[in-house]
Amino acid sequence: MAFSPRTWILLALLLLLAAVPPVADYFGQPFYLDLLRRVMIFAIAAVSLNLILGYGGMVSFGHAAYLGIGAYAVGILAHYGINNGWLQWSLAIVASALVAAAIGSISARTSGIYFIMITLAFTQMLYYLGISLEEYGGDDGMQLKVRSQFSGLIDLNDASAFYYLVLAILAAFLYLSRRLVNSRFGLVLQAARSNEARTRAIGFSPYPYRLAAFIISGAMCGVAGALLVNHTAYLTPEFMNWTRSGELMFMVILGGIATTSGPLLGAAALLLLEDVLQGWSVLPKWLHEHWQLYLGVILVLVVLFARRGLASLLPGNEHHD
Amino acid sequence: MTDFLLKTSHLSKTFGSLLATDRVNFEVREGETHAVIGPNGAGKTTFIKQISGELRPDAGTIHFAGEDITTLPAPRRSRKGLARSFQITSIYRxxxxxxxxxxxxxxxxxxxxxxxxxxxxxxxxxxxxxxxxxxxxxxxxxxxxxxxxxxxxxxxxxxxxxxxxxPRLLLLDEPVAGMGTEESQRMIELLATLKGEKTMVLVEHDMDAVFTLADRISVLVYGRIIATGTPAQIRANPQVRAAYLGEDA
Known part of the structure; x- marks a missing residue:
């Protein structure tokens, strides 16, 4: 199978990311390691959202729920002194999948605006549940005192080891989602997005496929949540805030829906821009003060001039990947 | 009864006060090409949609290959051998x-x-x-x-x-709609090659297509089938001429 130009670019991007730790170390800038790790964790969440939003046409406005569930699974076990990462992360995946199954079984029967509102409503419920859990810090959240332990295999306190773990998971998920969308399952999912009446007329019932995609997507995002809480070493219901769901959606759309590299490009563009506008002292002061405004302007321009997202600016065609 | 691949009995569907399908008894024999014609708004597409499973009838039954499929959803009907084309082209663009x-x-x-x-x-x-x-x-x-x-x-x-x-039965909803003369001629030729090989229900406005392809024709007016017969019988039927063909002449 020959690689398309887009695949080469994606591979080059991942290699570039792999080169960051030694370079940052050489220049004594560990901050960038932290920033890019965050970018990649959100890219993982965006990859999972792209599966249902991009390929499935299911506009989930509540994907932060699974970030939260993944994070709480790790945080709550740690709270009771269970620091075994295998256990914590398994729980993160299973709990996310179960919640996705529950939410999906209802929302996947609807479409359009109803789908958006139902996914949002469920996530708001979980958000307020998080706030009400005083035992786990309520709306203040709580510290993750010990990061997940993987039987000495990998130490998440080692910034660069953690970074490479995130990179490896990102690469694996990109590959996984690529396989998935081109499989029989993925084609049914895309067919149902493209033309539901036609899909039913040729003999597919879209619902079970949509539900399965929703569950897979939730489980993948649960992994991102487990990574995120280890990254911040802090657990907070803010992970499930609706603005977080909106950011994830924005990353997917900005990067280019239903493209392989889109979620990574979108996450990187949004978080890096945010960081540059917010923090770079070489930029004039007026930029810092109203950075959100300028971020908004830039995003509007990107959406206007690259309608199909940043990935559409890359050479080649997604369809023939 | 088993001679019929498809059979509807007293099929009825109303939208508000509009009787879109009015106690329709309709039979398609194995192997035949059966055209359904009728003026605009006669309820042809509503009728087809009930056969394909997109619309649930209010009353009556639909039997396909000896089995009651009245309540079966569209995907299941497709897997039983009912295939359909849409009036407005429906493909994965x-x-x-x-x-x-x-x-x-x-x-x-x-x-x-x-x-x-x-x-x-x-x-x-x-x-x-x-x-x-x-x-x-x-x-x-x-x-x-x-x-x-x-x-x-x-x-x-x-x-x-x-x-x-x-499929065992092809439901074709206006296959030559919106086509130029040459295109529609090609489509009629294509359908002619399928004739005999596939059982077809052909809903069509284009009389060329209907009289070229159909073995039998049913005429639907205001949700009711007013006549069924061979093309020659339908041409000669005074009721049909008044209700439908007369309008074209």
């Missing part, structure tokens, strides 16, 4: 022509909870799909995005998708 047909093959090749192997490299899907494309004369256009096909080609593609499900 963002997929290639080959993908469109391969999906129809896939829908009838067991469940699709297969997550790993690339479906586009699966010869058990693409080989039959290419054969069907050849049958409708689109094999050279296999890799073209469906949206970029000409209108007539898109309609041919729809027929190909229906054929790829290996």
């Amino acid at each position: 963002d997929f290639s022509a080959l993908d469109n047909v391969a999906l129809a093959v896939q829908a009838h090749a067991g469940h699709s909870f297969r997550f790993w192997r690339p479906a586009r490299e699966d010869l058990s899907l693409t080989r039959p799909a290419r054969q069907v494309l050849e049958k409708v004369d689109l094999e050279k256009r296999a890799d073209i995005l469906a949206a970029n096909l000409a209108h007539g080609e898109q309609r041919q593609l729809e027929i190909a998708m229906a054929l790829a499900t290996q």
Whole structure:
């Protein structure tokens, strides 16, 4: 199978990311390691959202729920002194999948605006549940005192080891989602997005496929949540805030829906821009003060001039990947 | 009774106060091409939708191949051998022509909870799909995005998708609608090659198509079938002439 130009670019991007730790170390800038790790964790969440939003046409406005569930699974076990990462992360995946199954079984029967509102409503419920859990810090959240332990295999306190773990998971998920969308399952999912009446007329019932995609997507995002809480070493219901769901959606759309590299490009563009506008002292002061405004302007321009997202600016065609 | 592949009994459907389908008894014999004609607003598409499973009738029954399918959802009917083309072209515009047909093959090749192997490299899907494309004369256009096909080609593609499900009955909702003379002539020729091989229900405005293809014709007016017969009988029927053909003359 020959690689398309887009695949080469994606591979080059991942290699570039792999080169960051030694370079940052050489220049004594560990901050960038932290920033890019965050970018990649959100890219993982965006990859999972792209599966249902991009390929499935299911506009989930509540994907932060699974970030939260993944994070709480790790945080709550740690709270009771269970620091075994295998256990914590398994729980993160299973709990996310179960919640996705529950939410999906209802929302996947609807479409359009109803789908958006139902996914949002469920996530708001979980958000307020998080706030009400005083035992786990309520709306203040709580510290993750010990990061997940993987039987000495990998130490998440080692910034660069953690970074490479995130990179490896990102690469694996990109590959996984690529396989998935081109499989029989993925084609049914895309067919149902493209033309539901036609899909039913040729003999597919879209619902079970949509539900399965929703569950897979939730489980993948649960992994991102487990990574995120280890990254911040802090657990907070803010992970499930609706603005977080909106950011994830924005990353997917900005990067280019239903493209392989889109979620990574979108996450990187949004978080890096945010960081540059917010923090770079070489930029004039007026930029810092109203950075959100300028971020908004830039995003509007990107959406206007690259309608199909940043990935559409890359050479080649997604369809023939 | 088993002579009939499809049979509706007292099929009725109302929208508000409008009787769109009024106690329709309709029978399609195995192997025949049965045209349904009628003026605009006669309820032809409503009738077809109840047969395909997109609309649930208010009363009456539908039997297909000796089985009551009145309450079966559309995907299940498709898997039992009912295929349909739509009045307004309904294809996957963002997929290639080959993908469109391969999906129809896939829908009838067991469940699709297969997550790993690339479906586009699966010869058990693409080989039959290419054969069907050849049958409708689109094999050279296999890799073209469906949206970029000409209108007539898109309609041919729809027929190909229906054929790829290996149906026992083809429901064709105005297959030559919106076509130029040459395109519609090609479509009529294509359907003529299927005649006899496939049982077809043909809903059509185009009288050329109807009188060329149909073995029998049913005339639907205000939701009721007012006559059924051979093309010659229908031409000669005074009631039909008054209600329908007269309008054209």
